[in-house]
Amino acid sequence: MPHTGKPSGACQTCKQRHVKVGSLQESPHPAFIPIDNSTQCDETRPACLKCIKAKRVCPGFFEGLDLVLRDQNQVAKAGAERRQNAHAKKRTHTPLSGCTSREVSTGISTRFTSPKTSSVDNLIVYSSLAESRDSYAHAFFVSAYVLGPRDPRTNNGFLELLPLLFDRLPFDPVLSSSLAVLSHCYFGAWHRPIRNAETLAVQQSYSKALSGLRGALKDPRHCVSDELLMSVCLLNFYEYTMGALASRPRKDQHIDGATALVKQRGSRTMTSDLSKRLLIAVRHDMVGKALARSTPVDDAPEIWDDPDDMPYNPATFMDFIGRDTANLLAKAAKHGSPANTDSSNNNIHADIFWQAKALEARFAAWAEDVPAEWLPFAVPRHLIPQEVIAAGVLGDHCDVYSHTSVCATWNSWRVGRIKILVLLANYEQIESKQDAVLQIQRLGDDILASLPFMLGSKIQPAEMHNTDFVYPSIPGEGVPASHYQSAAAYGGLSLWVPMIAILENNQYMRDDQMCFTGQQFARIGRLYDVRNPTYEGLTSSAPRATTSPS
Numbered sequence: 001m002p003h004t005g006k007p008s009g010a011c012q013t014c015k016q017r018h019v020k021v022g023s024l025q026e027s028p029h030p031a032f033i034p035i036d037n038s039t040q041c042d043e044t045r046p047a048c049l050k051c052i053k054a055k056r057v058c059p060g061f062f063e064g065l066d067l068v069l070r071d072q073n074q075v076a077k078a079g080a081e082r083r084q085n086a087h088a089k090k091r092t093h094t095p096l097s098g099c100t101s102r103e104v105s106t107g108i109s110t111r112f113t114s115p116k117t118s119s120v121d122n123l124i125v126y127s128s129l130a131e132s133r134d135s136y137a138h139a140f141f142v143s144a145y146v147l148g149p150r151d152p153r154t155n156n157g158f159l160e161l162l163p164l165l166f167d168r169l170p171f172d173p174v175l176s177s178s179l180a181v182l183s184h185c186y187f188g189a190w191h192r193p194i195r196n197a198e199t200l201a202v203q204q205s206y207s208k209a210l211s212g213l214r215g216a217l218k219d220p221r222h223c224v225s226d227e228l229l230m231s232v233c234l235l236n237f238y239e240y241t242m243g244a245l246a247s248r249p250r251k252d253q254h255i256d257g258a259t260a261l262v263k264q265r266g267s268r269t270m271t272s273d274l275s276k277r278l279l280i281a282v283r284h285d286m287v288g289k290a291l292a293r294s295t296p297v298d299d300a301p302e303i304w305d306d307p308d309d310m311p312y313n314p315a316t317f318m319d320f321i322g323r324d325t326a327n328l329l330a331k332a333a334k335h336g337s338p339a340n341t342d343s344s345n346n347n348i349h350a351d352i353f354w355q356a357k358a359l360e361a362r363f364a365a366w367a368e369d370v371p372a373e374w375l376p377f378a379v380p381r382h383l384i385p386q387e388v389i390a391a392g393v394l395g396d397h398c399d400v401y402s403h404t405s406v407c408a409t410w411n412s413w414r415v416g417r418i419k420i421l422v423l424l425a426n427y428e429q430i431e432s433k434q435d436a437v438l439q440i441q442r443l444g445d446d447i448l449a450s451l452p453f454m455l456g457s458k459i460q461p462a463e464m465h466n467t468d469f470v471y472p473s474i475p476g477e478g479v480p481a482s483h484y485q486s487a488a489a490y491g492g493l494s495l496w497v498p499m500i501a502i503l504e505n506n507q508y509m510r511d512d513q514m515c516f517t518g519q520q521f522a523r524i525g526r527l528y529d530v531r532n533p534t535y536e537g538l539t540s541s542a543p544r545a546t547t548s549p550s
Contacts, residue, residue, distance in 0.1 A: 010041035011048045012059040133201065134180065137187035141179075144464060144489050145186065149482040153371065154405040156315040158233045158281035164274050168227055174216050175227045177209035178234040185238055189245065190464050195529050197245050209235060224265050229278050232258045236285060244496055246531050255289055258282045263302045271307055279303075280316055287319050290326035291416065292497070294333050297323045314370050315409050318416070321362050325416050328355050332423055353427045356420055363417040373402050376410070376450070377474050385470045387457035392523065394516045395445060398452040398472050404486040407450050408494040414443045415501045422505055440508045447498045448513065451520055454491030461527055464488045492524045499524070 008015060042049050047058035146162045162179070169176045184205055189197040213231065216222040236254035243249065262270075262282050270279050283303065290297045304323075310316075331352060338349040376399035381389070384398055401407040418440055425436040456471035464485065471479045471487065502509055502517045509517075524530070 009043050009061070011043070011051065011061050013051055013056060014041035014048065134183075137183040137201070138179070140187045140190070141183040144190075144485060145182075148486055148489060149403070150405045150486070151403045153313045153374075154315045154403070154409050155277070155311075155313065156280050156284045156319060158230060158278060159237075161230065161274060161277055161281070165227060165230060172227045172231075174209060174212035174231045175234075177205050177212055178231040178238075180205040181209055181238050182234055182241075185241060189529065192461075192463060195461070197242065197529075206235075206238070223261060224269075226272070226274050226278055229258060229261050229282070232261065233278070233281060233285070241493075244493060244530065245528065252289060255282075255285050259286060259298055259303070263298075263300055266302045267305055268307050273311070276307065276310055280311070280319070283323075284316075284319050287322040287326060288497075290330070291322055291419065294326070294329040296327045296330040299323065299327065314366070314374070318366060318409065318413060321359065321366065322412075322416050324355075324362075325359055325420060328352065328359065329419060329423065337426055349427070353424070356423050356427070359420050360417070360424065363413065363420065366413060374406050374410070376401050376407075376446075378449075379472050379474070383475055384452065384472050385457065387470045388452050388472055391452070391455065391457045391459050392516070392520050393452055394448045394512065397449065399446070399449045400453050400472055400474055401450070404454060404483070404490050404494070407453060408490065411447055411450060411494070411498040414447055415498050418443050418501050418505060422508065425508065437508050440505065441510060441513065444502045444509055444513050444517075447495075447502060448516060448520070451495060454487055454495055455520075455523070455527070456487065458527060459523065461529060462488075492528050495520075495524060 040050075043061070046060060051058035142162070146159050150160065165175065169179065181202060184199060184201040185197045188194045188199040188202065209231070213228075213235070216228055216231075222228050232254050236258060239251045239254055243251065259282065262279060267279055270276055286297055286303075289295075335345055335348050335352070338345075378397045379400055381393065381396045381398075384393060388398070399407075401410070421436045421440050421443075425433045425440070428436060452472050456469045458469045462469070465488075467484050469484075471483060473479045499517055499521050502513060503521070506514050
């Protein structure tokens with residue numbers, strides 16, 4: 001088990017001799033070795049002066065990671081034995097206070113007001129068993145994020161696959177440690193007295209998971225297991241979460257590692273239902289990373305050449321469109337704007353233009369093929385609760401969806417389409433460019449119209465299961481009970497990327513859109529305790545489009 005206290009920095013010999021760590025007296029002259037007048041290890045490297053003074057061979061020091069992850073089984077065993085001996089001695093010499101003579105003689109208390117423990121022979125019976133913090137964290141994360149309600153047609157992630165691996169958790173330390181990282185992270189972020197996603201428990205679990213991951217990657221059998229791929233996906237989700245909460249750039253080592261594991265296995269060998277869905281989840285994260293940075297997606301056949309009977313759905317089809325969009329954006333960024341390049345690149349720019357046109361048609365076709373119940377319902381402003389309007393509504397309506405996961409999928413579609421329309425606006429003539437700008441603004445309006453459905457009337461941080469807030473709903477229908485949990489868990493953070501897409505393209509957005517987005521961006525940061533929720537687009541002086549939507 002991991003060490004939870006402050007580890008000693010003494011050398012190995014001083015540790016065995018139980019010598020404490022202390023500081024040295026400074027020598028009055030630099031030519032002399034500092035004199036150790038204490039009985040403590042001075043931690044001088046590579047050999048401590050106490051060992052040198054005693055003419056012993058100093059074996060050196062443990063590394064920092066070894067100190068964090070050192071095995072404490074023997075220490076824990078000795079501590080348990082000491083506690084058992086102390087209980088046995090207390091039973092022999094100390095009668096139970098407040099008990100009758102019969103209760104003392106029999107060792108059995110029949111009253112509910114008895115001490116916390118009572119003894120029968122050598123057995124200790126505890127009146128109550130306290131739940132560990134690990135249990136609370138796991139129960140919270142699994143109930144809120146893993147087993148929470150969702151539309152199965154939006155499944156392109158990995159959290160919903162965790163129940164298929166629950167029976168393997170006790171036998172896979174890497175998987176269990178990776179799950180512990182996320183559990184403590186989200187429990188700490190939501191637990192009101194803490195409100196900290198980087199607790200000591202998170203750091204210890206993360207160190208343990210990384211240590212186990214390094215060892216597992218050396219075993220070829222582990223490298224082709226679903227458990228290891230799931231562990232890497234969990235750690236990648238943790239890095240994404242911390243990047244969002246801390247407003248810092250996202251780290252890529254885990255998603256790059258998951259990509260490498262998939263390429264090593266080959267998509268054609270991932271034939272089980274769990275393996276196929278993990279493959280879809282890794283590809284979804286690859287596309288999200290590439291779209292955010294306008295970098296190409298690795299389109300190796302080992303990743304995208306699908307086996308038979310892949311569990312496709314509208315969300316997975318969107319990943320294919322997103323892959324091609326990211327690759328085209330990377331190509332356009334490489335060759336620059338058509339207005340700033342010479343005629344030798346005309347053919348390349350013409351090819352980019354027609355590929356963008358084809359992708360725009362694919363985006364439009366996707367929206368026409370979604371299930372009918374996925375279409376948003378526009379709630380007029382006069383039917384929206386006043387508390388929601390006070391919190392923030394732009395325009396004369398807001399949109400209500402069948403589920404938060406459906407709303408998030410629609411917003412992913414809007415982000416991708418905005419990127420393609422911006423690319424087309426840089427290539428087309430004035431008349432066509434105005435049409436592209438109008439479509440960009442409509443997509444921005446649709447993103448902002450989904451915000452009341454996701455956030456409701458909430459303007460201050462609150463417990464996840466708090467039902468005191470108001471959400472808009474279809475007239476004549478109430479708000480489903482599951483929406484309070486799913487909107488709190490996923491709502492605000494799923495709006496982060498779509499709102500950044502609006503801020504990034506401020507030259508095409510209206511002033512009222514930018515003003516409202518800035519206010520709501522700060523609101524989401526306040527609700528989810530995001531550190532420094534700022535974005536450069538809020539203070540950009542770039543000119544904006546003034547065209548109003550028709």
